[in-house]
Amino acid sequence: MKSTHVIDVCEGNLAMMDTASSLRLSELAPRVLQSEIRAMSVACDAMGGVNLAQGVCDTEVPAVVAEGAHKAIRDGLNIYTRLEGILRLRQAIAAQVARTHGIEVDPEREVLITSGATGAFQAACHALLNPGDEVVVFEPFYGYHLGMFKGMRIVPVPVALRYGTWELDLEAVRAAITPRTRAVVVNTPCNPSGKVFTRTELEAIGAIADEFDLFLFTDEIYEHFVYGNAKHVSPMELPGLRERTILMSGFSKTFSVTGWRIGYLIADAKWVGSIGYFHDLTYVCAPAPFQHGVADGVEQLPPSYYTGLARDHQEKRTMLVDALRDAGMTPHVPDGAYYILADASSIEGANAAAKARTLLKETGVGSVAGSAFFRPGGGEDLLRFCFAKKDADLVDACRRLRGRTR
Template sequence: MPARAQVPARLSHIAPAVVQSEIRAMSVACDAAGGVNLAQGICDTPVPAPVEQGAIEAIRAGLNIYTRLDGIAALREAIAAKLQQHNGITADPDKEVLVTNGATGALYTTLLALLNPGDEVIFFEPFYGYHVSTVLSLRMVAQVVPLTAPDWKLDSDALRAAVSERTRAIIINTPSNPSGKVFSRAELEAVAAVAQEHDLYVIVDEIYEYFVYDGAEHVSMATLPGMRERTITISGLSKTFSVTGWRIGYLTAPADLVPAIGYFHDLVYICPPSPAQYGALAGLTQLAKTSFYDDLRADHQRKRDLLCDALRTACFQAPKPAGAYYIFADASHIPGATAAERARTLLRDTGVAAVAGSAFFREGRGETMLRFCFGKRDEDLERACEALRSNP
């Protein structure tokens, strides 16, 4: 039988430039090496019992079919109550809250609804690569404003200089992945002033909002004067409840924007997984009455300190982050011409996987940095710390 002719792939204009995320690549390499994965923000700590039980009961009760495109009513009401209590944001659960397929789904459909190809979006560097890649995949333009190391401070003049006539939005992640930066109220006010002056949307990813340490304050942009009507606040339960695979996120936005965002979310995802929504509902309603969030913060601060100490013993420069569950460390002493090479050297020598810092910068930057995740089970984190200490 004659061999079939190979048909050349007909890819989109942007597809040839698409490569596997360095985070995913390091996870694959770690699995192959049998190492400890501090690369991916998997957050594999135990799921809170009410969250787990809520999902199980929903499955057994037959709540396995599509929900409304904006999520089950009780969950939207619980999210609105949480926004009021924790964030100081008043949101109508029927008109201003949308349950989404993770925070990534919230961002993707927000961009589809509000921006056009060719529009410019401002990011702060170091940035979360998935945010930038999502913008680029929609044929929009990413404009990057570098933050000033080592504290990653905002330069408001640099922000103003980045605005052009095509700028439509600013994306902020606070607390931040990868640096753990928590934007101060003054910094957010500076961003708000630029947004109002140039009539821009501000899209804020607050997925790590409960992970703040040493008295740091998480401020929601939507609570600042004049910002509620132009802010899309995104968060979710993946990190807080250790259910990253469940894909339960949400957003709150002005009522005139939510229908368009909801339309695109329905088109792409239909709805988030139904049983997982009920698990999230149980967590939000039951854990709010306990010390869960305080315990979560204290436990991760302990883990942060443990990993920072181990990294410093291993000759890394590892400042303690104010938020999130990542340590962004200088790894200049690790052999390698690039951050990706340094990460693979570290994995080979210690069995500990980290992410190349270059994944969070423009090309040619971040080559001495590695990101480590400490949102891990104690036994895995302790194993990683021992391996690092043994290989200074």
């Protein structure tokens, strides 16, 4: 029997796939096979351009972290760790969150080392949410959060932040809550908007979570990337939110080791057991020698490492903001993370994906269509640029952008 299956190869492009049998993709299999971000990275690499599309963060790995992993491999620390991760790293993380946020956690029962923040997120969704549950996410959103929910038959309910200022609209949050709502996701500092939620905003979200008895999932992977007067506040440090907050973060960005897959989750002990169970089913443990390298970094790097990271990235932000302005693409200047959403209305193209391709062709600079971060119809006049790049590459990208034909 011949059946025809429709797949959406790359947002917006429909393709038909003929199969000779009744074999077919599952109901949950993605309609988007390759994310727009990856597609742009591939196109950019193919033409030898400068890729500001993906948040790959190719800056230097701190020597102590790299050497710690090398040493662990040489010392034979290459086998499975406990499913919770090595105790030394859990202790180092507990000490760090106590020092920086005043959050007291038990490293034995409340900290889980995960396969990146992504692994933490997946395991937490499995353990705490059911198919059909609704979860509030703020728009513009990080696509993985939505994809993860959809892949588990959980329903993401986007709530728009006020366009441009990215201020929280509390009435909109309340209006989005139904009897099926189980959680709110906060990503602070936020990819792609660079929004850093203020203490007041987090308190207001916390009050709503309390009123409607919701989990607060918080993705803080960019916690050390904050600029100017912005200050990173974790919802977990706010009074009364400890039990319902599931804090997820990691070292991909902080130590420039996106490929190592080391993240962590902090939550009340009553949730961590089940979350660890699901993490074990998929990942068994986070890569052992890299856990040791990261533990060396968390134990030994001084506070100045983290302030230096923010300072360096603030300089990179300034470089790219200036270049985008000069190129006629007014940027939304981010308070945190390392992306810039810029106005692409002057670029030719029917939608943001086409505009990103036009810019790539004109300048060799890869960016991401803003539509990747909004519901259908949104973000079509925006492009996202990543500035966590080596200075030489960023300088090259800025030169290319300024040379844009207009």
